[in-house]
Amino acid sequence: MIEDLVYLYLLSPLHTGGTTQEGNLLGIARESHTALPYIPSSSIRGRLRAATPADNRSALWGNTIEDVTKGSDSNLTQGNLWIGDGSILWIPVPSLSHGVVWVSSPLLLRRWARLHGVEAEIPVDYSTNLGNQKPVYLKDAILKPTELKDWDTWKIFVPQTEQANGIQSVLVLPDKHCATLIQMTLWRQVKVKLDEHKTVDGGFRYEEAIPPDTLMYFPWGVTAQANGKGGDAKQDFKNLLASHELLQIGGQESLGRGFVQTWLASN
Template identity: 30%
Template sequence: MNPKIYHLQALSALHCGIGQSAGVVDLPIARDKATNLPLVPGSSLRGVLREELTAEDEASAKILFGPKGISGASDAYAGALALGDAHLLLLPVRALAGIMAYATCPFILQRYAKDAGVEEKIPQPGNNTALCAAGNVNVIDNKVVLEELDLNWQQSDGAAFWAKEIASTIYAGDDDAQQDFTQRFLILPDSVFAFLADTATEIRARIAIDQNTGVVAKGALWYEENLPAETVLWGIYALSDSRHKGDKLSAEELQPLIPAKALLQLGGKAGVGRGLVNFFSGGAA
């Protein structure tokens, strides 16, 4: 088994919910139990990938994901693809200057570096300080203002390294997009990022219209939480040798079946445009 890393980039608001209310939000997003950071369950991504690949090559999809139904012992085998949860890597945050910043923190970068196999020291911002590369567009009057938080800033070669490392994957081959990303990239203290990950997600109010009266139906007001567009997540997947009796392919031979890049619709609320994501595979874990 050869683990690899994958990335997700949200092109529209992304709602992978938990099916029950939490506090004032009727439909919250899924979060990690220990860290309370948003995530996308691997089961959600697995189902979407299976549908995508089945439309192109049903036989190959069965090798990767296993049979949809089991009629007997001859049909019972596990798929060759194991897919882990996608964890939050970058959270787009409203900024007073530059409109938006891509925020992360040392805790997340440490986990990401381990999974991505990158041996680079993780920069550690001081209290109430944001680390950034040269030419950051979020700096105004010697401050970085995110949502309602006023932060000091400090130029960091480490921040520049990680900005370029991530941008080269998400915006491969697009120098202008990589430069724009680097100029909006910030490494925040863990506590500041945790606060923003809890409070700076997108909350939308939804209503249902009574078709007979043309006004809001009684009790039909609810609030949905989404990860905002431009959010970036990462996870790990691994391929084993095929267990399909008719196709004894090795993990290396199965790798080309995983798309290097794909446009997927992930999570709920597809009818109102939620969940469009770019999926990127590749990179040793």
């Protein structure tokens, strides 16, 4: 059962390792059917599990192979909670005409609405709250005023909370154009290794990351394992989030990467 959603507002670039590496590019995790970046549920669950008090950890998240091999438990068990993958809802794109514009697509909005139980009409391509009086410049793209469509109900698709109150300029792009723009917007950091003489030792590589100020979310719920303890598990999870509104997910924690602000979606 899907209980609801948890929002993640990225405070710094977030990198979760992908399954492949092409040349000198260390990519991030991507959905197989859309190639869009996402946060694997195992990364989110592992971080939440580590933040859970030890006396309640196994009940909420189950035990681990290490617990079994060390003899503290005889069998692997499933916990009372499940966690879904983290998906993009809105991603910031620099704009020469409007500063920063948050971009999404019908596919991303439809996915969010289905999981969140929102029955509002999904906006059509090029819906925006920017008006249609002047062009919109996004990276190498220029959208003419005649292409833009006024969108009065955009606040339904943006959490009206303090954490997301900076998202005021929004634009819905066609799915394929949004995917291309997301790819262009990803952060790419060049990393090199220096020897004792401060010269480059070997080659260099690029590491991708989802940019800060991206709004993401993940679904969560109670497993069948709960056996009547679902109410306690839900409250424990809410208490856990309330005490860990700032989390670090993914790698490169020592570089300040992967810090996110979390909050429960309102029903």
